[in-house]
Amino acid sequence: MSLPESPQGFKMFQLCQWILDPTGFMERLAEQYGDIFGMPALTSDPQRPVIFLSNPEGLQHLLSRDRGQDFCAPEDMNEILRPIVGSQSLLLQSGATHQRQRKLLMPPLHGDRLKVYGEKICEIGDRVLAALPLNQTFKMRQAMQDVTLQVMMEVVFGLSEGERYDALKPLLAQFTDFLGSPWRASLLFFGFLQQDWGSWSPWGRMVDTRQKIDDLLYAEIRERRQNPEGNGEDILSLMIEAQDENGEHLSDTEVRDELLTLLLAGHETTASALAWAFYWIYQNPKIYEKVMAEISELGPNPDPMSIYKLPYLTAVCNETLRIAPAAMLTFFRHTTHPLEFMGYHLETNTPVVGCIYLVHRRPDIYPNPAQFRPERFLEREFSPYEFVPFGAGMRRCIGAVLAQYEMKLTLATVLSRYSLQLCENRPVKPQRRGITLAPATGIRMKVTEVKAKQRDRAPVTV
């Protein structure tokens, strides 16, 4: 057989469906064509529609042979992100440069490093919830976006106070918010809409905000290079000091682009995942009780690493990332040669994506997939191609551990210190938010009681 089947009809109509209702559109296509189908609307070459794949064996082939054997992980399909993250971003590199940048960025996001950030993350969760008025409805996604933005600024950028922090915070919030609605996200898909007509045009506002952010970030990078003794243990300091095997440092532009990449990749995704986790926990009293029992057993002011290891909390976070994965798709891979793949013939350079959302909704792997049931993660182990919220292979998420750490610490801090009430009367659906998937309503909740005083701890320097 040649190519997998694709939907017929106007490409523009398909593109609109993909932008406005990505999950419904994918579900309809999967029902019609199964676990591999083409999406012609996303390319201009009719011989090479983007192949959407949600079969675990196929995913294993795709993501374990993406170092040039059968597939590669090119940068050109991430082109739409260039105006946002800059040309030196990890997302826009491939081959040796991509490997070099990953090696430089990985250490600050893993292992012992995380222990240093733990207390800070708990403190930020506390601070954001403490600022909310009692018994007034707020949107949990927005609150969690505040948490993840502060984590980014304090843990990644190493800024926690001062003029530059105050100036940068609203600008970064504005910048990431730019992608917040399906309408604004469409500016990324349609290049002709990217017109800078001054501050009253959406694109013009984005360009202006980006310029202000750049001025502040470059000033910060210059200062850190001039006064290395003042560098802390934040990720920006580690990036500035990092050297590859040839003793080369990252350039200023690389550091700036990587900072915005980490911000873009890590801030929205983790905020949505956290908001969903609160939704599911408060929707089901049994789940709430089980999580609370586990957290309470740790006693007051538990060590962040012991929170991270809690089995039921881990299952709740995994089930959250399964049922509404913040990243619907992996990044694109391309075939490196003509390839027989799952009974089809793919020409060289055919783009293929792992469809994370559809894999996670397969009833043969996850019986009754629309039901939130953390126990499934305690009853069996899923392969890295069945449960794939952070992708796999060449471009596997470098922030996966930090994201899960952030989720668990924030949940444990908030649940143990505040009584909350869910104010949603109907099931909440996922909706596109830029290139991610977020809860459509933002998850309306109320703080009904502050159960414990702020954690009593020494100030933490990151």
Ligand code: HEM
């Ligand atoms: C719940 C939160 C998150 C989810 C669901 C998520 C998901 C993903 C996925 C699916 C990919 C593509 C993997 C592939 O193509 O195989 C990815 C890539 C990436 N993620 Fe995450 N991510 C999250 C949080 C974070 C955080 C906190 C950071 C950084 C602090 C981060 C940084 C990145 C980067 C830089 C890449 C690109 C890697 C590359 O091109 O080599 N992510 N993420």
